[in-house]
Ligand SMILES: [Zn+2]
């Protein structure tokens with residue numbers, strides 16, 4: 408039986424960082440039996456305890472995007488990214504609801520603590536040929552939303568590197584463009600760097616079978632590197648396979664620093680400053696009322 412409990416807290420980072428892509432809304436893994444459910448506040452408290460100062464909570468559909476936007480409005484440790492996930496787009500299109508959902512994302516993108524449009528992009532791993540037109544339409548619409556609102560773009564790119572790059576070059580990338588959970592090789596990392604696109608590394612960089620990812624990490628300018636969990640999946644070594652959470656960032660960051668032959672404190676300071684450069688400060692005025700507590704597993 409795989410261990411489905413949350414790993415222990417790692418030693419705290421001396422210099423704090425941010426998790427620039429994570430999912431802590433109550434819908435996460437709610438249908439999976441045997442997974443511990445941590446309240447989003449508990450996620451943030453654990454993160455604070457180990458030097459993860461703030462997170463970007465990422466939406467994958469209208470409901471989770473709205474949840475993030477509303478909670479970020481009242482929670483100083485949370486900023487929000489809003490979007491329809493590339494695997495959602497074909498389903499919405501088939502149901503006749505893609506345009507309306509995009510319009511809702513556009514409206515959410517105007518809220519003050521929404522700082523990114525994501526995750527959007529192309530996923531050729533989970534979506535087959537028949538869904539690609541809807542995926543591309545949605546990706547282009549999200550790029551347009553990011554540009555009109557002056558927000559960062561968080562790209563989900565799975566087995567679709569060439570078409571993601573071609574789309575960005577064809578329609579024009581937003582000023583702040585981030586490859587979340589970067590999964591390319593050194594060549595793509597170099598190409599991204601040429602365009603000033605950011606690469607956000609997840610726990611995958613610690614995986615034994617990912618030498619190409621570590622090569623990519625080594626060729627990117629430090630000014631373009633960020634770190635994320637993409638929780639609840641992709642848990643970094645040495646806890647691979649157990650549930651992931653923002654408080655596990657220190658494992659990934661320490662691994663990256665060791666691989667790069669640099670001090671953890673130095674890399675922490677650099678990634679934190681890159682993250683604020685892309686999304687703006689977490690320390691801005693809170694505009695919303697504190698949302699009421701939700702019943703376990705429900706989406707407010
Ligand atoms: Zn993703």
Ligand SMILES: [Zn+2]
Pocket residue numbers: 428429430465526637
């Ligand atoms: Zn994600």
